[in-house]
Amino acid sequence: MAEMDVSSGSHHKGPGVKKAKKLSTRVDLTPMVDLGFLLITFFVFTTTMSQPTAMSMNEPKDDTTTQVKVKESGVLTLLLGKGNNVYYYFGQLQADKLSEQFKSSNFKEVREIIARKKKSTPPGDLMYIIKSTKESTFKNAIDILDEMAISAVPPGHYAEVDITPQEEMMITETEKANGIQ
Amino acid sequence: MPKVKIPRKSTNIDMTAMCDVAFLLLSFFILATKTKPPEVLAVNPPTSVSSKAAPDNAILITMTKNGKVFLMLGDGTRKAEILENVNRDNDLQLTSVEMAKWKKAQFYGLPLSKVKSYISSGENIPATSMEGIPVADTAHNELVAWIKGVVTAYAGTDQRKLQEMLLVKGDNEALYPIFKSVKQAFKKNEIFKFRIVTNNEPVPVGSELFLTGHNSKK
Numbered sequence: 001m002a003e004m005d006v007s008s009g010s011h012h013k014g015p016g017v018k019k020a021k022k023l024s025t026r027v028d029l030t031p032m033v034d035l036g037f038l039l040i041t042f043f044v045f046t047t048t049m050s051q052p053t054a055m056s057m058n059e060p061k062d063d064t065t066t067q068v069k070v071k072e073s074g075v076l077t078l079l080l081g082k083g084n085n086v087y088y089y090f091g092q093l094q095a096d097k098l099s100e101q102f103k104s105s106n107f108k109e110v111r112e113i114i115a116r117k118k119k120s121t122p123p124g125d126l127m128y129i130i131k132s133t134k135e136s137t138f139k140n141a142i143d144i145l146d147e148m149a150i151s152a153v154p155p156g157h158y159a160e161v162d163i164t165p166q167e168e169m170m171i172t173e174t175e176k177a178n179g180i181q
Numbered sequence: 182m183p184k185v186k187i188p189r190k191s192t193n194i195d196m197t198a199m200c201d202v203a204f205l206l207l208s209f210f211i212l213a214t215k216t217k218p219p220e221v222l223a224v225n226p227p228t229s230v231s232s233k234a235a236p237d238n239a240i241l242i243t244m245t246k247n248g249k250v251f252l253m254l255g256d257g258t259r260k261a262e263i264l265e266n267v268n269r270d271n272d273l274q275l276t277s278v279e280m281a282k283w284k285k286a287q288f289y290g291l292p293l294s295k296v297k298s299y300i301s302s303g304e305n306i307p308a309t310s311m312e313g314i315p316v317a318d319t320a321h322n323e324l325v326a327w328i329k330g331v332v333t334a335y336a337g338t339d340q341r342k343l344q345e346m347l348l349v350k351g352d353n354e355a356l357y358p359i360f361k362s363v364k365q366a367f368k369k370n371e372i373f374k375f376r377i378v379t380n381n382e383p384v385p386v387g388s389e390l391f392l393t394g395h396n397s398k399k
Contacts, residue, residue, distance in 0.1 A: 029196030036203030043210035052226065053378040054235040054348060059368055080357070115389065132357045138244060139353035141360055142227040142377060149230055152389040 004074075055142070058155065068159075071124045076117045076126030078110065078144060079163065081171050082135035083180050086144075093166065102170050104178065107143055114151045128158040133171060200352035221288065221308045222251060224352045228382035230390065235348060235378050240331055242324070243288075244351035248359050249313025250353035252327055256346060259334045260284060263295055266330035273297055293323055324366035332370050350378035 014071040072091045088110075089101040105113060118126060130144055141160075148158045222243050241253040255258045261284055268275050271293050275283060279300045290311035291299055299306065316324050335343045349363055367375055384391045 004392065007328065028193075029200045033200045033203050036200060036207050040203065040207050040210060043207065043214060046214065051381065052235045052383045053229065053231050054233050055229045055231040055379050056233075056374065056376050057349075057364075059364060059373045061373060062368060067292050082381055098222075101350040111385070118389075132361075134358050136357045137353060138351040138355040138357065138360045141357055142229060142351075142379065146227075146229045146231075150385060150388045150390050152393055168215075 019100065051179070055145070057145075060159065070127040071125045074121045075127045075129060076114070077129040077131065077167075078114075079167055079171060080132040080136035080140045080144060081175065081180075084140065085180060087171055087174060088113060093170075094140075098170065102174065104174055107140075107147075110144070111147055111150065114147055114153070118151060118153065123154075126153070126157045128153060130158060130160045131163040131167060132160070133163055133168065191370050223351055225354075225362070226350055226378050227353050229377070229379035230382060230384045231379060232381055235376070236345060239346045239348040241348045241350055242363055244349070244355040244359050245313070245352045246352040248317075248356060249290060249311070250316050250324060250359065250363065251288045251311070251313060252324070253288055254331075262334040263330045266333045267293075267327060268330065270333075271326050273305065275300065282313065289327070290378070293326065316359060317367065319362065319365065322362055322366055324363060324368075325369045327382055328370045328372065332372065344374045345376070347372065348373040348378050349375060 075091055077089050081087055084107050086105045086107060086109075088103055088105060091101075093101060114128065117128075128148065130141075132141055145158075222245055224243055224245060238255040239253075241255060243251045243253065245251070248349075254263055263282055265278060267273070268280065273293060273296055275297060279297070282300050283296070286289060288308040288311070290313045290386075292312065292315050314323050314327065316322050331347075332343075347367070349360075351360060367373070
């Protein structure tokens, strides 16, 4: 779209005198601007999106002498199963009430369960126990810790504990009943 | 009555100024972008609401999708020392020439028993086909030996700085037992604080963290 200056051609000086055509030096810069902004958007997106963050982890010392005692009424146990499923129960598992106590959920609903528990329990008694099965993923383990942060559970009021065989059995049974492969 | 002449204006605008601005911004963004080394191990980390940036020169433990564990020593100042410690403590019997070769590696992802034969063979195995540091067996978790090497190398220095450098990065689909072995390796070396590399996600609207608005914990 470079423009040609043709206006001066109409003005003849005389017969035989040929005037050299004057070409304008103006170039249309629109495509160049387009390209510039395209590249800018590309760089803007790539710079902001690849910024990894770091989440702190505090592990307790494996020390059996200083076991923390918690009130049963304040405890919510969250079990991470396969396929992003979460199972939970309040207090301690009682052999005669297993099926009532043991409930299944998922990561979308777990936030509300955590928040509800937090509201209904005195802050001093609150305790979340997180147990992961062998089939749960790294993502699950991080997500549940993230849920703790999202619900503003103070540090020291949640802990990761090894799963017990009884709980593992309960999970496999629930998985069978719910048809989770 | 004289006719009012409306002068016809050209629709062509001078694009030079706009072009200047565009390229000025472009050059700014190019210069501001940090050139990241291409990721050899493709890992898709989980998301978290944490907004602290991960440091660049870190001692990074990577867990891949298939459960392999790799170690990356990003802090060049003590790399030689760490490798020396690992060599000595585990009786790898590497010569100084082999040590120099070993130091050049970007990833450490071989069982300790295979290190010597790998270096002397002179082949360059890409990280993707390495078998990873064996961690699954709790009694022979080799990551414990590696972290011991790291801890010994940094003994006497600011432990807080070391804690800030220890990063664990894992794929979403890595299974939990591997992460547990990694945690175990830290614990056995008396390290109880480390950090996890995540992608930032916004704090969910209406959640308690969102309402209180502070993100200092975690």
